[in-house]
Amino acid sequence: MTALEARVRVPARGVDATVEVAAGGTLVLLGPNGSGKSTVLEAVAGMVPGADVRVTLDGVDAPRAPRDRRIGLLSQDDALFPTMSVRDNVAFGPRSAGASRAAARAEADAWLARVGLDGLGDRRPGALSGGQARRVAIARALAAAPRVLLLDEPFAGLDVVVASEVRGLVAGLLAGVTAVVTTHDALDAYALADTVAVMDSGAVVEAGEAVEVLTRPRTRFAARMGGRVLVEGTMRGGALEIAAGVRVPVSGGPGAGVPAAVAAHPGAVALAWSEPPESRASGSAWVADAVRGLEPRGDVVRVHGALLAADVPVEVVGGIAAGTPAWFGVPRGLEAYALTAGAPAR
Amino acid sequence: MTGPRWLAPLAALGGLLVLLPLAGLIARVEWTDLWSLVTSEASLTALGLSLRTSVVATVATLVLGVPLGFVLHGMRGPLRGLLRAVVLAPLVLPPVVGGLALLYAFGRRGLLGEELGGSVAFTTLAVVIAQTFVAMPFMVVSVESALAARSGRHEAIAGTLGASRTRVLTRVTLPALGPALATGAVLAFARALGEFGATLTFAGSLEGVTRTAPLEIYLVRETDPAAAAALSLVLVAVAIGVVALAYRPLRGAA
Structure with missing residues (x-):
């Protein structure tokens, strides 16, 4: 388990924010659309060119190259590789880390079972429903054994029933994983957060223990985000x-x-x-x-x-x-x- | 999208411009002798040489043209436009000029003549070089426009999953470029198969060594018009077949 601390500055998008997560904890980044949540996550993952980002993992500066950083990102669009089978998508992380083809595939199948997609390994991503694709993306991100997992609006775009199922799945899988979850929905914060940071116009306006921020907000904005x-x-x-x-x-x-x-x-x-x-x-x-x-x-x-x-x-x-x-x-x-x-x- | 009606007669004229010559060619073919004409030794030698060199040239355009497409895509500013114009020049250059240029580069008295231990001119290698020279722009354009249409998101995600740049290229980018590579390869193959001017200038017309099918056709067009027509028909069939099978229009701006 790894503690994360990140300072993200992306002047072009008006973002200047600092986020902290304790080892094994889940931080929910709560804010409306356009508040810069996704930018913060992508910058921490090393995906925003021109971003001024300082990321420390357990107090040590994280490597610059995304592949050495080992910070996983579950993006809103899933971004499954369309040219690979579902199994090969999930096996991509283990294979990149040097696992043999057979070992990586076995691990992928184990992860697919864990996210409730047993037997779908041979499908192409294009043949999946929205909920299934999200589950594959979750399995792929976790199979890469990231030190920190970033989840960008993990339940957006799913219908209510599927979103609830995936929320339950994520809540279980994140136990013991250092994670940052962005959402505009207070329900996600109540379901997943150990700590909450509220974002408005590119800055964190309030942060602290989840219960504290959600039930005793100090700003009108944080109160509104918490319902x-x-x-x-x-x-x-x-x-x-x-x-x-x-x-x-x-x-x-x-x-x-x-x-x-x-x-x-x-x-x-x-x-x-x-x-x-x-x-x-x-x-x-x-x-x-x-x-x-x-x-x-x-x-x-x-x-x-x-x-x-x-x-x-x-x-x-x-x-x-x-x-x-x-x-x-x-x-x-x-x-x-x-x-x-x-x-x-x- | 459907255009205004007055486009139709113009389109018909355009179609005729292509169809009539093909019809003329087909009218000249002596169907009863077709098989024996195509399988004559000279024809088979020329056809075989053409197919072999065109395949090698197509592979060469993949090996060299794909990296060029990546480099062009990665460049910014006016230098990119300049380099693109230079790389694509063989598309618009008269093939004879291309052949001369190749001669001045790789010929006996060319820039690299001595370094190459004599001359590559007038060898089968010269045929392949000439074909690659004229065909590579198709691959470069194809790859560059396909890359421009990609967001780079899959590549970035692959990076966060721990993949090296080489792995991202071979497992994520290149598979996604599949259709563009196929299009580029088909166009390059068809262009290489039809290459005439640069080959004649740079490689000459030695039977079995550099005399490809187009050169053979040109050579026998007066002495044996029936053989020329038969061989032409084969080239037309191969070209139309390959393009119909594998060509998909390019998407995005070139």
Whole structure:
């Protein structure tokens, strides 16, 4: 097992990021499309010409040539070699490392069995389904015995059922493998991550233990990537003061006067258009805001305000335009945590 | 895509320009004597020499032209355009000029005449050199455009899997270039088979040594027109057959 530390600078793509993974751990790089996640991975793998990359493995500078670096990359497009059989694709790593043809093929078959593709070794990559191709790519990457494995959006482009199966497979195979996984989906982070780094516009904006980053985010961006909405304010007694006179009762939290936040689920935030219901009766603390944008998310619509966001059924927002005044109801008693850098989170 | 209708008569004219001469040739063939004419000793000797030298020349275009295609693809800037123009010059050069140039390079009094221990001119090797000279551009163009159409992603992934550059070339890039190599080889073979001017100038016309089928045809066209027509028909059949079997249009820009 190998610990990875990498500083990646690709000015042409506006990327400047540092990532760290402990030996045997899994770092999930969470960010929207275009945030530079893939660039970071490809640069670490040595595939981006002109990138200024410093990679250390167990504290030692990694060799420059990709073949000596032994950092595997599972790319979004699978990139299976179309002119080889599935077996030869998987055997490619062992063969490159000097294994005999027979040994490499036996190893390839063992890996194919491990990813649930027993008996498909003679197929051509073109004859595989999307899920099968992804499994072959995973087997090929791991068969090369990489010191670190990088997985670029490993579940993107697969249908929901197949994605779940592959996610389960990857979670099992990554045990004990130092890995970096990019995703824009908080579900992947919950399923795979020991640590999480949130990327925005080419930079890491927040990083730390997975639970910490996902449930106690410090930036609105990280909160959004983790499927939450960050309510920031200052502690006043047992409440979080969001704006002058607007207070949300919380549990825990730092002492009075300390900047703090709660991370609410948008689905738990209520929404009202006119006067808010009687606060005490509704169980929510109501905050006046205005609609900034509507984000369709399957069967709900996330209504974004300047401060808050709420998931509501589609029919609720019919005819609502940006600028419409709205009241957001934050559940009372959410756990508050300090936002001061370096301060304990409780 | 279908063009406007007025393209059709022009296309028909173009087709006729190619078809009519072929029809004329076929009309001249004396079918009853065809077999004996083609299997006459002189014809067989010339045909055999042509096939052997063309195959060797095709292999030579693979061995030399593929690396040239890679080098051209890897170059940047104006130097690339210049080198490409030089390498592809035999495509547009009159073959006689090519033959003369070869003579001045490898002939007895040529640049390398003495280093080569006398002259390679007027030997079977000279035939192969002349054919390779005129046929190699097809391979270079084919390889370079095929490489330009590749993203390099498979090669990069192969590198992360621990493959050396040689292994990436032989196991990933070259297999993927298969169709382009086939196209280049077919065009090169057909060009080598039809080579006349450069061969005559650089290699001469010695029976069994340098007199390939095109030279034999030219030689007997007046003394024995029936033999010339028969041999021509064989060349036409081989050329059309090979191209129909293996040629696929080039993709990407040359």
